[in-house]
């Protein structure tokens with residue numbers, strides 16, 4: 001287990017009558033990349049800003065490397081500039097009238113580093129984001145992706161222990177976002193930084209994180225690796241918000257057995273210890289086959305609709321489980337009206353917490 005770098009405990013933040021963050025606790029290990037994921041207004045940005053010291057919580061504590069940065073019980077609140085954290089925002093906030101070099105050097109000059117150190121640190125940071133060849137260019141003459149790289153270089157130039165990212169890719173077009181995700185992931189591996197990243201984009205969260213924290217209305221719904229969150233959603237909220245899933249209603253009818261309202265008994269699994277009140281299972285649209293596989297749950301069905309998306313084909317299948325959405329690779333296309341067998345592993349039929 002890695003050494004804990006950030007520990008957030010029972011954090012509570014209010015704006016007037018609104019409780020934006022309501023008892024949030026998690027840890028981030030040294031060198032780990034954790035993403036706070038959730039819909040607009042769930043409290044993820046507020047949590048991130050509190051780690052940076054930009055929000056004033058009313059309860060709980062935040063520590064970095066074992067040092068209390070905020071502690072409600074001790075009335076302790078260390079100012080942002082003494083926390084060793086750096087932030088990358090959604091709006092790249094590069095200064096257009098300055099060169100790339102000066103943008104990256106800015107924070108180092110504020111920290112009163114000498115000229116030789118500034119030069120070395122700026123060049124190292126620009127090398128990391130592959131922008132050194134553009135050091136003398138005015139920042140206004142850069143593309144969106146390049147500006148975002150400068151913002152990133154600026155954030156890492158003073159070797160912070162923690163980098164906080166607030167939706168840093170959301171102003172980029174879809175293709176560039178996908179490229180920047182790959183770059184960010186690589187950069188995380190190359191640098192010994194710990195990062196906390198905020199996004200409402202579930203694909204992005206899954207792609208770039210060691211662990212994902214799914215938030216909803218000020219509380220944490222689930223913490224896990226991207227695979228755990230995708231394969232074993234605990235709640236309907238997580239199953240719906242991350243990836244795409246069919247939700248099937250019914251009730252537990254025995255150990256690992258789920259009797260659906262449509263009269264089919266399915267073998268199921270769970271991320272939690274079932275307590276008997278579970279009334280829904282989630283089945284990912286990507287995990288359903290349309291021909292029988294040994295050991296699977298099997299239910300006869302008929303293709304109602306086929307939508308060709310290019311990278312995948314989406315079918316709507318009428319069955320005793322209701323109308324199920326199924327996504328298959330775009331080969332061996334089935335016609336509307338075809339008889340099929342819905343087939344999914346008990347491992348991919350996940351009981352949701354009541």
Ligand SMILES: Nc1ncnc2c1ncn2[C@@H]1O[C@H](COP(=O)(O)OP(=O)(O)OP(=O)(O)O)[C@@H](O)[C@H]1O
Pocket residue numbers: 015018019020021038039040041042043044045046047200
């Ligand atoms: N400065 C503020 N004054 C009053 N209420 C605020 C303020 N900032 C945030 N809130 C409220 O706190 C809650 C959480 O906001 P927060 O910005 O943390 O959510 P978020 O999950 O990051 O959403 P988004 O993705 O839209 O930024 C919301 O209900 C929001 O309206």
